Amino acid sequence: AQSVTQPDIHITVSEGASLELRCNYSYGATPYLFWYVQSPGQGLQLLLKYFSGDTLVQGIKGFEAEFKRSQSSFNLRKPSVHWSDAAEYFCAVGANGNKLVFGAGTILRVKS
Amino acid sequence: DADVTQTPRNRITKTGKRIMLECSQTKGHDRMYWYRQDPGLGLRLIYYSFDVKDINKGEISDGYSVSRQAQAKFSLSLESAIPNQTALYFCATSDKGALKNEQFFGPGTRLTVL
Numbered sequence: 001a002q003s004v005t006q007p008d009i010h011i012t013v014s015e016g017a018s019l020e021l022r023c024n025y026s027y028g029a030t031p032y033l034f035w036y037v038q039s040p041g042q043g044l045q046l047l048l049k050y051f052s053g054d055t056l057v058q059g060i061k062g063f064e065a066e067f068k069r070s071q072s073s074f075n076l077r078k079p080s081v082h083w084s085d086a087a088e089y090f091c092a093v094g095a096n097g098n099k100l101v102f103g104a105g106t107i108l109r110v111k112s
Numbered sequence: 113d114a115d116v117t118q119t120p121r122n123r124i125t126k127t128g129k130r131i132m133l134e135c136s137q138t139k140g141h142d143r144m145y146w147y148r149q150d151p152g153l154g155l156r157l158i159y160y161s162f163d164v165k166d167i168n169k170g171e172i173s174d175g176y177s178v179s180r181q182a183q184a185k186f187s188l189s190l191e192s193a194i195p196n197q198t199a200l201y202f203c204a205t206s207d208k209g210a211l212k213n214e215q216f217f218g219p220g221t222r223l224t225v226l
Binding site for chain 1: 116143145152153154155156157160162170202204206208213214215216217218219220
């Protein structure tokens with residue numbers, strides 16, 4: 001069965017510092033991978049997605065993610081974090097039957 | 113206007129009460145989903161529907177039921193609410209013709225069962 005692991009429950013970074021959120025997946029075939037962000041009191045917004053092709057994908061708000069098949073990873077990165085990036089981030093993998101399987105989420109705190 | 117709307121946004125109820133959460137979408141999507149979010153557990157799928165006549169159980173359907181009244185409407189019911197159903201509930205939609213598995217989410221309903 002498909003699964004997603006986000007090893008870090010909480011991460012705190014200073015404003016202006018770089019960010020990397022980790023995501024590992026388990027899936028037998030080529031995965032469809034997603035990162036969503038949930039700001040406080042808001043729904044989930046899609047940041048970026050990977051289906052095939054270039055393994056480095058660009059998303060909204062200056063985020064990018066790199067698919068590494070050998071490591072079963074799809075880590076999210078941003079070179080310089082802004083205070084408005086404080087939110088909860090979810091990695092998800094597309095599962096059979098057009099479903100999504102989500103990781104437990106990583107809460108990002110940004111300190112000024 | 114929001115493409116996926118959920119009502120109510122917040123609800124407090126008592127154990128044993130029947131509760132209905134509603135989801136409407138203007139995206140014209142065929143597929144709709146209900147998830148619950150709990151701290152440290154991410155989002156878990158409760159039910160999903162690929163069209164009006166198609167309803168499927170998800171990972172955690174016990175204690176819940178759904179109704180797909182129209183292409184644009186998908187309701188989640190708790191027949192007899194219990195405290196461990198306190199959670200944030202999300203509705204989502206996807207288009208069968210769109211890129212694989214991409215889903216669009218509503219703003220969520222925060223449900224508290226006392």
